[in-house]
Amino acid sequence: MEAPPVIAVVGPTGSGKSDLAVSLALELDGEVINADSMQFYRGMDIGTAKITEAERRGVPHHLLDILDVTEEASVSDFQQQARALIADIHGRGKRAILAGGSGLYVRAALDVLEFPGTDPQIRRRLEAELEAAGPAPLRQRLEAVDPVSAGRLGDARRIIRALEVFELTGRTFSSFMPAREYYQPAVQIGLDVDRELLRERLARRVHAMVDRGLLEEARRLDAAGLRKGRTAPRALGYAQFLKVLDGTASVAEAAEETVVATRQFARRQLTWFRADPRVSWLDWQDPGLVARATGLCRTVPVQPLA
Structure with a gap:
């Protein structure tokens, strides 16, 4: 038996990755693996623009709704889960299609990438130091032992x-x-966007989320323990609308703050994926997008299954 290349649809939020992944799955007899870390969470539907059952058009989707909001997303866990799913999907003669804009998670699935373990005691001690003295001493210590990471990492976490x-x-x-370096043959398809049009689309999308009930969704998740989680509370939209629940921001202010944060996030995503020369970029508004993407998926040779 032979395994086809893994397909990954990447690009900034709001560019149409989920729709293209579904279309490719229908063309190539595939199944979609979610690579958006915030779509792992049950109940975080409106704010993450999670693909609906109707939008999936009968295509099986994996790694959606696998965590409670109090649980921490782990890229190393995702790596194991995604690779097991890829092997299973390919073993059944289907095509595995990753879709998502969480760059490190995409790399974890596709690349030869090692993740170190964790130590709760060390973590708690460092968090206590952060609480007591702020981030400056920790940053200074990191600069002394790992200046490369110190220059790249911005937040205390x-x-x-x-x-x-x-x-x-x-x-x-x-x-x-x-x-x-790919862990196994792969093809990455990036959606090349008109940045001004994307800015407008993201603003419209945020306001549509508000109209669909983002505030009420945030209220339900807050009752389910959203603020206790390490990862979920930082999701775009929820962090802003928790302020509305606290009475420190209006709905209009939270919406505008979410628009700004989403646009900034999209720029960071583009920077991340543009840095990878292996990504093949296609115009997000090309009427022949699906046909072109399908053609790219057939250019990488298969390999024998282990």
């Missing part, structure tokens, strides 16, 4: 993770991000 890895392994956090 990631600084703590880099220090935890160094204490646990004696290796820098940056050393775990090697040169780009």
Whole structure:
């Protein structure tokens, strides 16, 4: 038996990745694996623009709604789950199609990428230091042992993770991000956007989410423990609309803040994926997009199944 290349549809939020992935699955007899870390969460539907049952058009989707909002998403867990699913899908003669804009999660599934373990005691100690003295001392310590990561990481959570890895392994956090090398044959299709049109689309999408009940969804998730989670509370839209629930922002203010944050996130996604020379970029508004993408998926040779 032979395995076809893994397909990954990547690009910024709001560019149409989910729709293209479904269309490719219908063309190529495939199944979709979610690679958006916020769509792992049950109940986070409106704010993550999670694909609906109707929009899936009968295509099986995996790794949606697998976590409660109080649970922490883990890229290493995702790597194991995604690779097991890819092997299963290919073993059944289908095509595995990753879809999502969480860049590190896409790399975890596609690339030769090692993830260090964790140590709860080290993590708790570093978090206590953060609480007591703020991020500056932790950043200084990271600059001394891993200047590359110190220059790349902005938020305290990631600084703590880099220090935890160094204490646990004696290796820098940056050393775990090697040169780009596929774990198995793959093709990445990036959706090339008109940035001004995308800005407008993202604003419309956020306001549509508000009209569909984003505030009420945030209220339900808050009651389910959203604020207790490490990952879920940072999702775009929810962090902003929790302020409305707290009485510190109006709906209009939260919506505008979400629009700004979503546009900034889209720019970061484009920067991430543009840095990967292996991505083949296609015009997101090309009437022949599905046909062109399907053609690309057939250009990478198959390999024998292990």
